[in-house]
Amino acid sequence: xxxxxxxxxxxxxxxxxxxxxxxxxxxxxxxxxxxxxxxxxxxxxxxxxxxxxxxxxxxxxxxxxxxxxxxxxxxxxxxxxxxxxxxxxxxxxxxxxxxxxxxxxxxxxxxxxxxxxxxxxxxxxxxxxxxxxxxxxxxxxxxxxxxxxxxxxxxxxxxxxxxxxxx
Numbered sequence: 001x002x003x004x005x006x007x008x009x010x011x012x013x014x015x016x017x018x019x020x021x022x023x024x025x026x027x028x029x030x031x032x033x034x035x036x037x038x039x040x041x042x043x044x045x046x047x048x049x050x051x052x053x054x055x056x057x058x059x060x061x062x063x064x065x066x067x068x069x070x071x072x073x074x075x076x077x078x079x080x081x082x083x084x085x086x087x088x089x090x091x092x093x094x095x096x097x098x099x100x101x102x103x104x105x106x107x108x109x110x111x112x113x114x115x116x117x118x119x120x121x122x123x124x125x126x127x128x129x130x131x132x133x134x135x136x137x138x139x140x141x142x143x144x145x146x147x148x149x150x151x152x153x154x155x156x157x158x159x160x161x162x163x164x165x166x167x
Contacts, residue, residue: 025055030079031130072098089124
């Protein structure tokens with residue numbers, strides 16, 4: 001019986017106004033995660049990952065432009081693994097435009113989930129492995145409150161302020 005080696009995971013760190021970002025990509029160069037320090041459920045550097053800035057040049061340029069206020073929409077290959085339900089929620093996140101917010105209930109409605117699924121939608125949003133790039137920071141509570149964000153509420157407020165949502 002032969003074993004096949006796992007495909008390589010590429011990684012790099014980028015400094016950003018919200019902390020040092022850890023990015024991972026697959027062998028095809030598609031981004032598989034973007035984590036921030038102290039992130040709930042964020043990825044942590046693994047010994048067998050290959051540290052290489054090469055696959056991340058476009059992401060580095062686009063993130064720098066985003067934080068400078070010059071980029072409103074990322075054009076990067078993303079490949080996150082998750083259940084079919086999570087994939088639907090994440091696809092709905094991708095449709096939330098820069099400078100706008102939606103509620104968990106609105107995301108549930110967009111994917112055709114019943115109102116009772118709001119908690120499950122929140123769980124899928126909290127499991128988003130591509131912070132910032134897949135804009136889960138744009139999801140707020142039904143009452144307009146700054147509810148949970150895996151990267152921390154302070155970062156959520158910073159990102160929404162950068163996008164002009166908050167003063």
